[in-house]
Amino acid sequence: MIAVLRLGHRPFRDKRITTHVALVARTFGADEIYIDTKDESIEKNITSINHRFGGKFKVQTDVKPRSIIKSWKGAIVHLTMYGAPLQTAIDALHEKKHQNLLIIVGADKVPAEYYTYADWNVSIGNQPHSEVAALALFLDRYTNKSWEHKKLHGPIEIIPSQQGKNVIIHEGEDDTDA
Amino acid sequence: MIAVLRLGHRPFRDKRITTHVALVARTFGADEIYIDTKDESIEKNITSINHRFGGKFKVQTDVKPRSIIKSWKGAIVHLTMYGAPLQTAIDALHEKKHQNLLIIVGADKVPAEYYTYADWNVSIGNQPHSEVAALALFLDRYTNKSWEHKKLHGPIEIIPSQQGKNVIIHEGEDDTDA
Numbered sequence: 001m002i003a004v005l006r007l008g009h010r011p012f013r014d015k016r017i018t019t020h021v022a023l024v025a026r027t028f029g030a031d032e033i034y035i036d037t038k039d040e041s042i043e044k045n046i047t048s049i050n051h052r053f054g055g056k057f058k059v060q061t062d063v064k065p066r067s068i069i070k071s072w073k074g075a076i077v078h079l080t081m082y083g084a085p086l087q088t089a090i091d092a093l094h095e096k097k098h099q100n101l102l103i104i105v106g107a108d109k110v111p112a113e114y115y116t117y118a119d120w121n122v123s124i125g126n127q128p129h130s131e132v133a134a135l136a137l138f139l140d141r142y143t144n145k146s147w148e149h150k151k152l153h154g155p156i157e158i159i160p161s162q163q164g165k166n167v168i169i170h171e172g173e174d175d176t177d178a
Numbered sequence: 179m180i181a182v183l184r185l186g187h188r189p190f191r192d193k194r195i196t197t198h199v200a201l202v203a204r205t206f207g208a209d210e211i212y213i214d215t216k217d218e219s220i221e222k223n224i225t226s227i228n229h230r231f232g233g234k235f236k237v238q239t240d241v242k243p244r245s246i247i248k249s250w251k252g253a254i255v256h257l258t259m260y261g262a263p264l265q266t267a268i269d270a271l272h273e274k275k276h277q278n279l280l281i282i283v284g285a286d287k288v289p290a291e292y293y294t295y296a297d298w299n300v301s302i303g304n305q306p307h308s309e310v311a312a313l314a315l316f317l318d319r320y321t322n323k324s325w326e327h328k329k330l331h332g333p334i335e336i337i338p339s340q341q342g343k344n345v346i347i348h349e350g351e352d353d354t355d356a
Contacts, residue, residue, distance in 0.1 A: 017194055020308035027307040053305055084340040087326065115341060125325055126336040127231055129205040130198035133314035136307075140315060147303055148265065158304040162262040163293060 054154025232332025252278025
């Protein structure tokens with residue numbers, strides 16, 4: 001199981017960026033996202049996407065980050081521009097074959113204590129860019145690109161197409177990924 | 179030369195997402211971003227990041243997308259969830275060894291005409307997620323991860339570190355990447 005923990009979410013300022021973080025988590029192989037601040041509109045948005053596009057990705061807002069970290073059984077990584085190189089961390093994580101991975105993704109400044117909770121502070125390049133991109137590249141490497149072959153079997157299915165839009169609506173089917 | 183063309187930017191609603199798109203372009207190997215709508219604060223922000231962290235990444239806002247496309251000498255790709263699979267497009271693009279690549283990244287709905295301007299409409303998975311993530315993964319693949327070894331030689335240099343923050347300030351040096 002792979003979970004993402006989003007720290008420092010401010011509903012007004014961060015809604016769109018945190019929504020992108022959640023959708024990236026869902027698309028590239030995480031099972032769940034925890035968001036520290038209550039935000040019903042993100043919960044509704046992600047649930048609606050599951051209903052339309054499939055899968056069982058979970059979202060929980062208003063969580064206590066320290067409780068989640070303290071009770072986490074598995075490895076913890078924190079994505080930060082100050083961290084160890086991505087490939088170094090990925091190789092070490094793959095070697096350990098962890099059952100569970102918690103990925104901490106900050107919004108603004110992350111309090112120093114979180115750097116010590118993480119087994120790995122990982123940087124996706126040492127330039128300022130985006131937590132959305134950092135999470136996507138981390139999951140791409142960690143899951144060995146398994147998203148490329150993932151099917152979520154939702155009512156709406158998009159068929160890859162070099163020109164135009166090819167969308168299939170599966171009527172009367174449910175949205176489970178069983 | 180790799181350039182990104184950001185369509186449909188609305189300064190109030192999209193400022194942070196478009197800033198992430200620009201920073202991702204800068205970090206993962208593009209040379210320039212064109213943004214259709216005037217936005218001085220994004221111009222200032224990116225210029226400030228160049229001054230501090232190095233490199234010569236360019237930003238132009240208030241551009242005419244159709245003029246840029248019509249006069250573009252090189253390949254054009256458009257990132258969209260409806261497009262052809264990433265690896266298929268990357269393999270075809272690598273085979274042609276284009277000198278110049280223009281990457282179109284939409285904000286909201288992209289007018290149908292742009293699908294026809296693109297040599298490749300490319301999807302980074304067929305699930306809804308984020309143009310920030312899509313651009314990062316596209317550039318990662320297209321540049322064969324060359325960002326992992328790129329140095330921008332700015333006054334501020336972050337040294338990868340598994341714990342804590344290791345930042346070097348290069349005083350009195352200029353910020354060129356010569």
